[in-house]
Amino acid sequence: MAELNFSNLSKKFDGVPALHEINAQIASGEFVALLGPSGCGKTTLLRLTAGFEHPSSGTIHLGGDKVAGDGHFVPPEERGVGIVFQSYALWPHKSVHANVAYPLEVRRVPRPEREARVAEALALTGLSAFANRMPSQLSGGQRQRVALARCLVFDPRAVLLDEPLANLDLALRASMHEVFSLFHRRTKATMLYVTHDQGEALALADRVAVMEAGKIRQFAAPEVLYREPVDCFVAGFVGDGAVVSAGITGQTRENRLVVNVFGQEVLSRSATTEPSHVCIRPESITLCNDAPIRARVLSCTYLGGRFRLTLDAAGETLVAFASQRAAIGETLGVKLNDLWAFRDPGAAVVMAKSLAHA
Amino acid sequence: MNASTPARGGGRSLDRLLPFLLLPVALIALGPVVRLLLEGVTGGDGFTTDHLTTVLTRPSTGTALLHSLITAGGGTLLSVLIGAAFAYLVALTDIRGKGALVFCLMVPMMIPPQITALAWMQMAGPSSTLLKLLGIAPPLGSPQPLHSPGGIILLLGIQHASLVFLTLRAGLRMIPADLVEAARMSGAGSFRVWMQTVLPLSMPSLIAGGAMAFVTALGNFGIPAMLGIPAGYATLPTLIYQRLVGMGPAVLPEVAVLALLIGAVAIIGVLFSRAVLSRRGFGLVGLSGNPLALTLGAARRPVEIGLWAFIFVILALPLLALLATSLIPAYGVPLTFANATLEAWKEVLFTQPVTRRAYGNSLMLATSAAAILLAISLPLAWLMERRSNRLSRILDALIDLPYALPGVVLSIACILTFLNLPFTDLTLYGTIWIILMAYLARFFVVMLRPIQASIAQLDPAMEEAAASVGAHLGRRLRDIVLPLAAPSAAAGAILVFLTAVNELTVSALLWSSGTETLGVVIYNLEDSGETIMASALAMSIVLLIIFLMGLVQAGANRFPKGVIPWQS
Structure with missing residues (x-):
């Protein structure tokens, strides 16, 4: 060898x-x-x-x-x-x-x-x-x-x-x-x-x-x-979930970076202090009715044991798992935790490409 | 493999091998044709057009050209009629026994033309053994009806009908079945569908097949030699033959011009058909999936009977006549059960030195040509497929030329080239080697194309897999490429062998005492009145050919599509 x-x-x-x-x-x-x-x-x-x-x-x-x-x-x-x-x-x-x-x-x-x-x-x-x-x-x-x-x-x-x-x-x-x-x-x-x-x-x-x-x-x-994907292409190509742009707040809390996603401050793991995007895996999303981020159900697929939902939140499409069926068009509250933030300046181009391959 | 940085060793050294294989091939295959062109223009000494004008303005040249055009044109017309009728009926209708019918229609193509002529002569005229057997022979002294332009046209038409048939049938298979179905949905009956849909769509293949038949008929030597020379009716190939045999190599510059004239007419014929084709081309869109099957209904049985009767007349009857003649004790004697004898067979196969020698020569030439071409074609086809470059593509385009040009043109070209070997005092003229060289040049493409077809179908990963487990190029060619290309190579070798054994046009001009081929001896025997021995020899060759064709047919499903000429 x-x-x-x-x-x-x-x-x-x-x-x-x-x-x-x-x-x-x-x-x-x-x-x-x-x-x-x-x-x-x-x-x-x-x-x-x-x-x-x-x-x-x-x-x-x-x-x-x-x-x-x-x-x-x-x-x-x-x-x-x-x-x-x-x-x-x-x-x-x-x-x-x-x-x-x-x-x-x-x-x-x-x-x-x-x-x-x-x-x-x-x-x-x-x-x-x-x-x-x-x-x-x-x-x-x-x-x-x-x-x-x-x-x-x-x-x-x-x-x-x-x-x-x-x-x-x-x-x-x-x-x-x-x-x-x-x-x-x-x-x-x-x-x-x-x-x-x-x-x-x-x-x-x-x-x-x-x-x-x-x-x-x-x-x-x-x-x-x-x-911990390094850029939008890897985040989109490997695994399920969504990549959305993130705003920098410059703060850290509990050893995590605080970033601005959908107008809300959320905690995220990160290798950089100046991230441009966050990767939101289905496991990072908890559905609860009183969460501040609101999302509309676009589709609901039964995977056996759980449902896979696609959600529209402020124009971005998120993927979440749910234990119960959701009605299409219904609005749910979305709570985010354990995100991964990274910096990818050339993101716009790469995203378009990865979508073309999808 | 055509990218960037050169590197030492490995696959790159192969690319340097290519010219070493391509160069001799190009020299043998294309050298003579180039040499002929030079001779025609210079007449052997300096650039001049005087010599061209002298030969071309001679009355005998004009007459022979006219005769060539008449017989080739008439023969083509007949070939198109026969070939098209068979192609439409076999490809489009629901007649039975198509395979056997096609095989029988192909046999005349594989039988040497001089044997066809000999067989037909035994079927007509006052001395026909067959007619005497039936008691309907014309009275003695009445002329042989086939010794005429009409006879030449008839036999050329039958000989080359299969070329039209094959081209047209290949074209018909490309016609999308849904076009015919659409015509039927519009309410057209079988005849109307053929007339208004199939005929116009298949016209390009019909024209292409006709052009092939014309070029081949133009170069045919055996039929006009057997039927035309006794009647004093000379075509260009027979004129060249008579000049060269009568006067020897001294008339070479003159016959070179005649050879170029045939070549020019052949090329004009091909260009004309291409011009017509380019104006008539259709882009056929759609699936050509299921073959068309128009029902003939009540007409099916009469049509089948008609087709088989026709095959009987053009194939079985002449061969029966040939067989009958080979069995009589003396020419002119009617055949009976009592006097039938195998004396002539024994004579040609075992006793006569000249026929035995001819068998030996022909078999040796055919075997050597097949073996040498096999040995060259396998690596060459591999190199051309896997290491294609501009040089190999040019050769690929030109390699058809020696086979497509009339044989007599190639013979003259070979005599010119090998009369004095370049840079030496040696000559190949009069030896058997000049015939072998001519065969190598002429039949190269017959061997190369089937091997190319099978190597092109070979997944390159097969060889890469062998390379990755440690096999060097030589081993890969031997262990992987050779066994997988072997069936096609065998088919190619048998085809070369068949064509070479039959060959007359080239060897008629290149033979000398001691180097006779079978084709030459049949012609000479008939020419000197030994018709019975000629018939026996011819019949033995026909049996050999049918046996070899059967051998190829038996392995048919192991070859890639398009390898066997009579199964497109």
Whole structure:
């Protein structure tokens, strides 16, 4: 297993920038998700890591070795990096066993050892019974596991996964989450997982890099992304809730910043003394009739066990959870607590973009 | 892969490989055509138009040009009539047994023209064994009716009908079914729908198919040679042949002009059809999902009988006549159960050195051409698909030229190019290698296109997956690309083999004693009056061809769409 290091990494396609000055360190054995809307550059970063693309500038280090950059380029077949494709890319003319054995054949691993390692990889992915099947005779989830076994069998220095669950149905995705988690625990592989599904990223990864327009907006643990987003894009893209502009009061109370939201003073966590916005998660909203902030119910959806309400408060749309059904058009009182305030000067532009992607 | 910073090693070194493969391919495929153009303009010594004027103003040139235009034009008309009738009936109506019908209609295209001519000659005229068998042969001394412009037109029309059929059927499949349904909803009956909706919409494909038939008929050598030369009716290809065979390489500058003349007429034909097409083009909008199926009702059975009767007349009858002739003991003797003999078969297949040699030469040439083209085309198609650049795109556009130009044009071009190998005193003229070179140039595209089609369908992730697990380029090509492209490559190889085994036009001009091909020997046997042996040899080739076609047909569902020419 090896650590992965991107430094000032940029990539242009025919002069159009796809990645801009990416800097990131991924520790050995870490599970990192690249999360972002389509076209944000996450797949480009993955393909640069695999060696299918050449960087326009900057360097990539893998386990201390420079694999790309400064006139140096290690081709994909010499990087020892495994990749699981969205289309699985199983070779249709080879059986499951032959697909999994191929990386070892290429490495001239002697037959007894090869057979043992293939059997182990098939057992780990629950495919032992399917060794002699052809890929066309497998279901989507089974193909996915063959791709994973093919990757695992040669002990790659890092494993890259390109939207591996995009072609599976919902029920299968949940069970594959467990397969990936198990795979990661057993192999301790450094994993880079590309997805546009925040649920997948937050559930699986140790850390998530949220990308937008060729840049990493925030690179942090899932709970940090959710509770302390750095800007409007991350706040809007990750998790449910609302982002509204906030007025500075210059006061602090009980170690919290006092900010002005909807004309009311509320307490908020913050990393800055001059915030421009607050992020209001559904958990931050308590509905009570005597609260000073008034909101009109726009919609009410039953989620099982609770209701999700969207509310209109002074022209902003908030999201709240309620234990009881609310009538559409009804006016409720909204009490805010445990908000997160941040500063994002370029917010207007970013908000428009994130809405376009929504 | 076309972005920015160059880097050492890795995929980049592949891009440097490309010119090394493209250059020899371009030289072999396109060099001769360029050489011919130069010869036509310079006449071998300096730029002058005198030489052009001399040849072009000669009366024999004008007559041959006129004959070429008459026979190719008439043949095209007939091809369009036959091909269109079959295409409309097969693609639009509910007749049964379409697959078998189409296969039978394609057989004449794959049978060499000189064999077609030989077979038809055995069906008509005073010495026809078949007619004698039936007791309806015309009296001895009456002329062979096929030795005439009419005979040439008839056979050219039948030979190339399948080209019109294939192009038109492909076009008909593009017509959205809802257009026809809309016409029916407006109250139009089957005939009115065809007349007022289908016919105008399919006119572009009909014109395109007609243009292909015209260009191919123009370059046809086998039929006018077998039927026209005995009647003293010369077309441009036969004129070139007679000049070159009569006088040798000394007349090369002259025949080069004639070859360019055919090439020019062929290109004018293609340009004319393109001009018509561009004015008649329709943007077809809608789904072309379900195939059209107009019901013929009570007319279905008579139509089916009519189509099969036609197939019987153009395919089965001539081949039966050919078979009958191959079984008689001496020419002119009627065939009976008592005197039927396989003597001629034994003679051509086992005894005669010249026919055995021809079999050997043709099989060797066809196998070598198929094998060499296979070996070059696979990596080349891969490079052109995965590492496309301007050079490869230019080659891609021009590679059709040697196949599209009439064969006689390419032959002259090859003689000019290889008569004196550049920078040496060596010559390939008179050796079998010049035929091989010509075959390589001519059939390149037949091999390249199916492989290109299957590599284009290959998910690049298949190769990237192999690269990521450590396979170098050579291994990726061998373990991943080759097995997946193999069915199409095999189909391409069989097609090259089939076409090369049948080939007469190119080898008729390039052969010399010892390097005869099957096409040449059939022609020479018939020319010297050995009709029975010619028939036996021809019949054995027909059986070989039908066997090979059947082989391709059997693997049909393993090939990507468009690989098999008779299944568009």
